[in-house]
Amino acid sequence: MAEPIIEVQDLYKSYGAVEAVRGVSFHVNEGEVFGLLGPNGAGKTSTVEILEGMRTPDRGTARVCGLDPERSGSAFKQTIGAVLQSTALPDKLKVKEALDLFASFYKDRASTDGLLKRFQLEEKREAFYKDLSGGQKQRLALAMALVNNPKVVFLDEPTAGLDPQVRREIYDIIEELRREKKTVLLTTHYIEEAERLCDRVAIIDHGKIIKTGTPRELKQSSAGTTRIEVRLARPATEAALRGLDGVSDFRTMGENYVLYAARAPQAIVSLVKHLEADNNELQSLEMYSPSLEDVFIELTGRRLRE
Amino acid sequence: MASNLVTNTWSLTKIRIRLAMRNKMFLFFSLLMPMVFLFLFVMVWGKGSPMKINFILGGIITLTVMGGFWGLSVQLVTFREQGILRRFRLTPLGAGPMLASSILANFILIVPFVFFELFIGKYILHMAVWGNLPAIFFLVMIGSAAFSAFGLVVASVTNTMQETQIINQLIWMVFLFLSGATIPLASFPDWIKRITLFSPATYLAVGLQSAATNQVVAFEILTEAAALVLGLLVAFEISRRIFRWEPEAKMPRSAKVWVLAALIPFVAFGAWENYSGRMLNRVNTMMSFIDRPVPGAVKPEMDQ
Numbered sequence: 001m002a003e004p005i006i007e008v009q010d011l012y013k014s015y016g017a018v019e020a021v022r023g024v025s026f027h028v029n030e031g032e033v034f035g036l037l038g039p040n041g042a043g044k045t046s047t048v049e050i051l052e053g054m055r056t057p058d059r060g061t062a063r064v065c066g067l068d069p070e071r072s073g074s075a076f077k078q079t080i081g082a083v084l085q086s087t088a089l090p091d092k093l094k095v096k097e098a099l100d101l102f103a104s105f106y107k108d109r110a111s112t113d114g115l116l117k118r119f120q121l122e123e124k125r126e127a128f129y130k131d132l133s134g135g136q137k138q139r140l141a142l143a144m145a146l147v148n149n150p151k152v153v154f155l156d157e158p159t160a161g162l163d164p165q166v167r168r169e170i171y172d173i174i175e176e177l178r179r180e181k182k183t184v185l186l187t188t189h190y191i192e193e194a195e196r197l198c199d200r201v202a203i204i205d206h207g208k209i210i211k212t213g214t215p216r217e218l219k220q221s222s223a224g225t226t227r228i229e230v231r232l233a234r235p236a237t238e239a240a241l242r243g244l245d246g247v248s249d250f251r252t253m254g255e256n257y258v259l260y261a262a263r264a265p266q267a268i269v270s271l272v273k274h275l276e277a278d279n280n281e282l283q284s285l286e287m288y289s290p291s292l293e294d295v296f297i298e299l300t301g302r303r304l305r306e
Numbered sequence: 307m308a309s310n311l312v313t314n315t316w317s318l319t320k321i322r323i324r325l326a327m328r329n330k331m332f333l334f335f336s337l338l339m340p341m342v343f344l345f346l347f348v349m350v351w352g353k354g355s356p357m358k359i360n361f362i363l364g365g366i367i368t369l370t371v372m373g374g375f376w377g378l379s380v381q382l383v384t385f386r387e388q389g390i391l392r393r394f395r396l397t398p399l400g401a402g403p404m405l406a407s408s409i410l411a412n413f414i415l416i417v418p419f420v421f422f423e424l425f426i427g428k429y430i431l432h433m434a435v436w437g438n439l440p441a442i443f444f445l446v447m448i449g450s451a452a453f454s455a456f457g458l459v460v461a462s463v464t465n466t467m468q469e470t471q472i473i474n475q476l477i478w479m480v481f482l483f484l485s486g487a488t489i490p491l492a493s494f495p496d497w498i499k500r501i502t503l504f505s506p507a508t509y510l511a512v513g514l515q516s517a518a519t520n521q522v523v524a525f526e527i528l529t530e531a532a533a534l535v536l537g538l539l540v541a542f543e544i545s546r547r548i549f550r551w552e553p554e555a556k557m558p559r560s561a562k563v564w565v566l567a568a569l570i571p572f573v574a575f576g577a578w579e580n581y582s583g584r585m586l587n588r589v590n591t592m593m594s595f596i597d598r599p600v601p602g603a604v605k606p607e608m609d610q
Binding site for chain 1: 310313314317318321324325328329385388389390392393395396397399400552
């Protein structure tokens with residue numbers, strides 16, 4: 001079996017008293033799109049920035065293409081491309097100039113005209129950076145990450161803060177990278193992004209990886225198959241709800257009760273019967289197919305964006 | 307490796323020149339402001355001898371050259387605060403080419419401005435002579451590099467734009483008023499003159515005024531040139547070593563003494579000049595020469 005192209009072993013990183021990364025280990029195979037899924041402050045950016053050579057870990061090892069990101073200097077940087085959580089360029093730098101400038105730093109250079117075309121920036125080639133929309137700036141950031149035909153691409157929250165249409169455009173670009181067999185390490189707190197784009201996902205919270213697998217494997221590992229979120233007129237006891245027919249797990253989430261059910265219809269019928277007997281009322285009921293959000297809730301007791 | 311450094315430096319230099327030319331503030335401070343000072347100083351002090359125009363022009367070229375100190379420190383801090391440097395950090399570009407490109411771009415940008423100032427001096431203000439042009443451009447070259455490097459040291463030790471502006475103001479005041487660039491050194495009391503010998507700006511101003519008034523041949527400004535070159539090398543190396551790409555990477559207060567470290571060569575040269583009296587002699591001789599009513603007269607013997 002081929003060596004992993006990214007290897008992370010027992011990584012730690014603290015900022016003063018805050019432990020951002022606490023013993024993170026994972027590997028990424030060549031040609032794989034690997035996702036770090038977790039809420040803000042989970043340690044995703046710190047982990048990626050260590051892999052990009054931007055931060056020094058307190059402990060642990062990180063290898064990208066067999067190189068130590070911190071110590072391999074220029075040789076390492078020739079092999080990677082990256083989109084930072086927020087990219088900034090001088091206001092009066094033109095789009096084409098930015099691509100040509102960044103391409104000039106590398107030995108292996110992609111055609112910047114080709115990148116303009118691919119990222120639909122041809123019409124904006126003479127536009128100043130300050131005059132681009134958020135989506136155009138992010139497309140330019142992605143194009144800049146590919147000017148050196150990198151072996152590994154790091155994308156740190158590439159769609160954060162973008163509107164849904166632009167987000168879908170970015171998804172298309174990442175799917176294209178997958179078809180090209182580029183190795184991509186993606187951080188995100190969007191469930192749909194991880195589910196749609198990633199071959200494998202590591203769920204990270206409080207600086208620790210709590211589960212890794214393909215999206216399908218992770219969803220199959222979820223305790224229930226269907227998540228039923230209900231809001232009741234009056235509080236109900238945990239014991240009563242947990243004991244309902246068809247309910248395999250139960251959680252309280254704010255004012256809502258979350259029931260995990262292998263047989264959803266049976267669980268709903270028994271819930272309604274219980275509420276009638278208890279003189280309680282159902283205010284709302286929503287059903288969800290199993291998702292990575294369920295896995296996250298199951299593992300942490302919180303939603304991803306809480 | 308070396309060719310990469312050169313290529314990267316040159317790529318970034320070209321972009322920096324373009325960005326500067328699109329910046330109205332840069333054009334205002336580099337072109338318009340020195341012109342305003344030139345005409346103002348000529349109106350106030352330029353009467354009597356056309357050679358005074360040369361002397362004033364020497365000071366104005368000094369201001370133009372020293373402008374890189376302000377411009378580059380502010381630009382570097384802005385780039386760091388906005389996260390622009392972070393993006394460059396992901397590339398194979400190192401701190402050396404990043405800093406060297408700003409120095410090189412600044413030099414390339416100010417050369418046409420210096421030509422323009424000389425042109426105005428000669429054809430609009432009727433300067434007596436062109437001055438020693440090779441010596442002027444030699445000093446412009448090393449002076450612009452040295453003062454750019456001083457600006458980069460300030461940018462490297464300060465954490466915020468506010469802090470940069472405060473430190474710049476303090477240093478700029480010394481450069482402006484205690485160098486001879488704006489107020490002739492000869493008009494100061496002796497003890498102030500002696501203090502000014504510790505300022506890098508004095509070496510540039512006296513060198514350029516001497517060259518502009520045709521008071522020196524190239525080898526006679528070697529001391530000034532040596533002081534500026536040494537200052538450039540020390541300042542560049544300090545700024546390269548303490549360069550920070552990240553906005554959140556703060557420099558401890560104690561690190562601000564690096565600014566003083568950059569001035570070490572001038573402490574040594576200042577002590578030597580105070581001991582030898584060479585530069586003060588030149589200043590006094592130059593003033594007596596430019597006060598003569600007939601321009602372009604025979605160069606007087608230096609007082610020994």
